[in-house]
Amino acid sequence: MKTQITELTKKETRKLSEGLVDFNPIKCYNCGNRKGIKQRFFLLNASASEENHEKIKKALIKKFGLTYYGFDNEKDKVITTAKCPECDGEKMEWEY
Numbered sequence: 001m002k003t004q005i006t007e008l009t010k011k012e013t014r015k016l017s018e019g020l021v022d023f024n025p026i027k028c029y030n031c032g033n034r035k036g037i038k039q040r041f042f043l044l045n046a047s048a049s050e051e052n053h054e055k056i057k058k059a060l061i062k063k064f065g066l067t068y069y070g071f072d073n074e075k076d077k078v079i080t081t082a083k084c085p086e087c088d089g090e091k092m093e094w095e096y
């Protein structure tokens, strides 16, 4: 099965996965920036489990140019990503 990824609004994400909306990037690991970090949410057509990780990663980078994502174990079809406006870094310190 081909991995499909669709971008969601924060409002749509709240309906699907409330836990993920409260999971926010607070600091860029690369440069330490805390301002203007853009968080995005995506819906998958499959579970964001370990076995699908490579497929998701490939689809995410191809379609959106993103590499790292976080997910909610209970509503595991929704994933979240973040990007630093200062250095383009995607590795963040996340907080609930």
Ligand SMILES: [Zn+2]
Binding pocket: 028, 029, 030, 031, 032, 033, 084, 085, 086, 087, 088, 089
């Ligand atoms: Zn940064």
